Amino acid sequence: MNVEQINAENLQKVEERKHAYRRLFESEDGQTVLKDLENYCSFKRTTINKEYNAYQTFAAEGMRNVFLYILAKVERKDNE
Secondary structure, three states, X not given: OOHHHHHHHHHHHHHHHHHHHHHHHXXXXXXXXXXXXXXXXXXXXXXXXXXXXXXXHHHHHHHHHHHHHHHHHHHOOOOO
16 A cells, blocks of 8 residues: 555545534534533532642543544544
C-alpha cells in the first residue's frame, strides 16, 4: 500500500467517525446523553474548586475536555 492509499484510507476513517458521532448524538437518545454529559463533565461551570486537590482538578478538567471533544465532533460542519 502506498502513501496516497494510506492517506485516502485515513481520511475515509475520519469521515466515518465524524458521521458516527453525528448519528449517535443527533438522535433523541443521543441528545439526552449529551445533556447528561454536559452536566456531569462540568461544561458550563469551572472545574476549579477550592475543596479539590490538584489531582481532582486535573481529573475534572480531563472530563470536561472529553465532553468538549465530543461536542466538537457533533457540531462540526461538513467542510471542517
